Amino acid sequence: MVDVSQHELVPEHTVLEDDELEEVLAEYDIDRTDLPKIKRNDPALPDEAEVGDVIKIVRDSRTTDQAVVYRLVVE
Numbered sequence: 001m002v003d004v005s006q007h008e009l010v011p012e013h014t015v016l017e018d019d020e021l022e023e024v025l026a027e028y029d030i031d032r033t034d035l036p037k038i039k040r041n042d043p044a045l046p047d048e049a050e051v052g053d054v055i056k057i058v059r060d061s062r063t064t065d066q067a068v069v070y071r072l073v074v075e
Contacts, residue, residue, distance in 0.1 A: 004043035011059040013044050016070070021054050024070060038071035049073050 004010060016024065025032065032054060040051055049055060053073045061067040 005046070010044045011057050013046055013049075014056050014058075015046055015049050016054045016056050020056075024054070032072060035070050035072040037074045040073050040075055045073065051075050 005013065021032070032052075035054060038045065038055060040049070045055065051073050055071045055073060057069045057071060059067045059069070
């Protein structure tokens with residue numbers, strides 16, 4: 001079976017640590033549940049991602065070099 005998460009077109013997905021998550025939530029003045037969602041069975045997610053975790057996704061961008069987005073893992 002092919003590991004989709006290792007494909008060159010899939011952006012980097014990492015699970016945020018609690019301290020980094022608190023900084024992000026404070027910066028945007030939001031709660032964890034206000035973040036856009038990503039399903040736990042998404043093949044791009046890291047194996048250690050669990051429901052309730054927040055994922056940092058770093059994508060290439062034409063205008064800003066890199067674009068960083070955050071997603072809450074849901075069932």
